Amino acid sequence: MSELPLVRVSEQAVVPARAYDGDAGLDLSACERVELAPGARAVVGTGIAVAIPDGHAGFVQPRSGLAAKHGITIVNSPGLVDAGYRGELKVVLLNTDREQTFVVEPGMRIAQLVVLPVAMPRPVEVAELPASERGEKGFGSSAH
Numbered sequence: 019m020s021e022l023p024l025v026r027v028s029e030q031a032v033v034p035a036r037a038y039d040g041d042a043g044l045d046l047s048a049c050e051r052v053e054l055a056p057g058a059r060a061v062v063g064t065g066i067a068v069a070i071p072d073g074h075a076g077f078v079q080p081r082s083g084l085a086a087k088h089g090i091t092i093v094n095s096p097g098l099v100d101a102g103y104r105g106e107l108k109v110v111l112l113n114t115d116r117e118q119t120f121v122v123e124p125g126m127r128i129a130q131l132v133v134l135p136v137a138m139p140r141p142v143e144v145a146e147l148p149a150s151e152r153g154e155k156g157f158g159s160s161a162h
Contacts, residue, residue: 022133023069027106030124031065034131043079043130046107052122054113059093062109062122068131070101075136078109078129089115092129099131107131 022044024033034044049065070076076099084090093110109129113120122128152159 022071025067026065027067028063028065032125034064034066043132045081045127046078046109046129046131047124048109048122048126048128049124050122051124052111054090054111054120054122056113056116056118059110059112060122062111062128064107064109064128066107067104068099068107069104070099070133072101073135073138074101074133075099076107077132077134078107079132081127081130084128088118088120089113090120090128096132097129 022034026033028049030049032047032049034046036044046064046066048062050063052060052062054060068076078092078095078097078099080090080092080095091112091114093112097109099107111122111128
């Protein structure tokens with residue numbers, strides 16, 4: 019895959035781009051102003067719609083700089099964009115800071131879109147799963 023078809027659904031939209039050559043993520047920018055009070059969340063539009071190729075999925079991820087400097091993250095991280103979705107990409111931001119309001123301005127980079135190939139296995143019900151070393155050991159099972 020060498021191209022990602024996209025359209026601007028808002029005049030304020032910024033075309034996604036990589037900050038550096040070789041970066042996995044395309045920066046997604048806000049196309050609206052939103053105030054996030056401490057602990058608040060909001061759905062923020064990017065003004066962009068994309069056509070993820072068949073056999074791939076888009077994963078909307080937080081930006082590490084916003085997380086480290088301001089406590090801004092994505093509630094449903096990573097957000098999943100299926101290949102058949104053609105609507106506007108929106109990001110569910112959460113302000114984890116306990117004291118500071120964070121203001122999202124139009125044009126601000128708020129997330130990253132990573133497009134990856136995905137396996138498409140067909141679910142098959144079986145009487146028993148194959149054995150593994152881990153078995154049914156779950157949360158915290160590898161702690162010593």
